[in-house]
Amino acid sequence: MRIAKALPTLLFALLIGSCDNRSSVEQANEEGIFVVGNSNEPKGLDPHLVSGVLESNIIGALFEGLAVQDPIKDGDALPGAAASWSSNVDFTVWAFKLQPEGKWSDGVPVTAHDFVFSYQRLLHPELPAKYSEMLYFIKGAEDYNKGKNPDPNSIGARAIDDHTLEITLRGPIPFLPEITKHYTWYPVPRHKVLEFGEIATPFTDWTDPGNMVSNGPFQLKSWRLTHHIEVERNPYYWDAKTVSLNGIRFLPIGNPYTESRMFLDGQLHMTYTLPPEMIPYAQEHIPNMLRQEAYVGVRFIRCNTLRKPLDSPLVRRALAISIDQASLIDNVLQGGQLPATGITPPFGDYKPPAVVTYNPEEARQLLAEAGFPDGKGFPELKLLTNDKDSARRNAEAFQAMWKDNLNINIRIEQREWTTYLELQYTSDYDLADNGWIGDYLDPTTFLEMWSEGNGNNNTNWSSKEYEAKLHLAENTADPAERLRILAEGESILLKDIPVIPIFWYTTNYLLRPEVKGWSPLLLNNHPLKFVRLEATAEQP
Helix, strand or coil: CCCCCCCCHHHHHHHHCCCCCCHHHHHHHHHCEEEEECCCCCCCCCCCCCCCHHHHHHHHHHCCCCEEECCCCCCCEEECCEEEEEECCCCCEEEEEECCCCECCCCCECCHHHHHHHHHHHCCCCCCCCCHHHHCCECCHHHHHCCCCCCHHHCCEEEEECCEEEEEECCCCCCHHHHCCCHHHCCCCHHHHCCCCCCCCCCCHHHCCCCCCCCCCEEEEEEECCCEEEEEECCCCCCHHHCCCCEEEEECCCCHHHHHHHHHCCCCCECCCCCHHHHHHHHHHCCCCEEEEEEEEEEEEEECCCCCCCCCHHHHHHHHHCCCHHHHHHHHHCCCCEECCCCCCCECCECCCCCCCCCHHHHHHHHHHCCCHHHCCCCCEEEEEECCHHHHHHHHHHHHHHHHHHCCCEEEEEECHHHHHHHHHCCCCCEEEEEEECCCCCCHHHHHHHCCCCCCCCCCCCCHHHHHHHHHHHCCCCHHHHHHHHHHHHHHHHHHCCEEEEEEEEEEEEECCCEECCCCCCCCCCCHHHCEECCCCCCC
8 A cells, every 4th residue: 555645835834934933042042041842741750750752851951870971972971970980891790980079959969879779769669660671780670679589788789888889780781881871770869759758659749840859960940731841050960060051941742733833933942853744845945954863763563462363473463564664654754764674773783683574465364364364353453542643644554554455444542642651551452553762772772671571561472482582692792692692582572573663763853053062863862961052143
């Protein structure tokens, strides 16, 4: 099936035609406030209780891990809360020396004890943390998190003194500083968390404006639901001299057309995304503000493998290879994405196995083998997606392809962001359109999540053979051999196909020319301490 291509240039022209009023951005420039679209209202600001990109954008401004991302070069770690680090010969024991001037935004010193407390909190069996597996690299972390060892001191993280944190790992990880850039590894303020509850009490008021303290370049100033979250400079930040911005205003704009209109009206410095229909016009008319960059992420469809007929690998594979990925990219997405033949995008030296390719004839044969020739007797399933217009367009494309190629009916179920996530966490769905952005530059960020019990799995699928490959790779020191084993593991995953890979991401958005210190990065995790605003004559 080929989807009809439509370029609504008239709509885009109408948006551009109304961009005379730029006073909001001009005022923000004078005040040193970076104004950005951030897609949706965040689920929260507790680094231990969220799992989304839109939350990480805000949390990354407020908190800082042991290492921070280089603003220009992918994979390089700069000093963050830690001034330096070192490891033993086999990379299983690491020592991080904290910044001697590191303080929380209320002036209380940041110590190694805060990090130990934070890791014990995230891993606490009673805390509903969806991302606890990010710390399973630490020795004893998984056993404590799963209740196999009730002693929190069994976790391989200890404070040698106030400014020395020692981390013992379950296997050799030469790229640990890269992993500590992720917000699950950030410290939370022990004194504030315990002021508002016990260590494992979730969703307390410690993250509210007026209560929250943080250790990053910015601190929370205000949070007006459905309007904005604003952060301001943290006067106690150890590297305050590097910070140029006086603040950042995150706007939860769910409609990308509204967001584009606000950008072109001079109300935003940067959009979260750009509607696919607008990309060709932007390429022609405002190429200096259009950013199209590689992005280490994958779009996929989760299958609830407990629900019939999705418990059959034959059905899941038939659904997968009846999706014309190239047509979706060319006619709906239009952002330079690549058809995903596996879950892990190709980057560095990793080459994902090419298992999933469009083949409608084979898909029909598989469906017949599963007992549904020409779709006869196949039950109507629901495809869960979020409430964005772009999500509905993608879902409608899948719906049409499955009807045309397999003669089956799929009903689209759109839900707002929080409900959409919760339905997946509770397995209350059939199929779910979803995506995953890498947390660090290694294939395991895409592969570990499909382990049994992982808070981000949500497919009810697991495989001991698959997990054995991951464990073997973790204990393999040779880099090339390690990647080969990980590719074998991914082949096992793709054979059973509890998740259907659709495309590998690019990021398409608009950025005003006065924003400096913003370079393309594969994970799109820009360290905001290096961003600055400079006056420019260029305008939309």
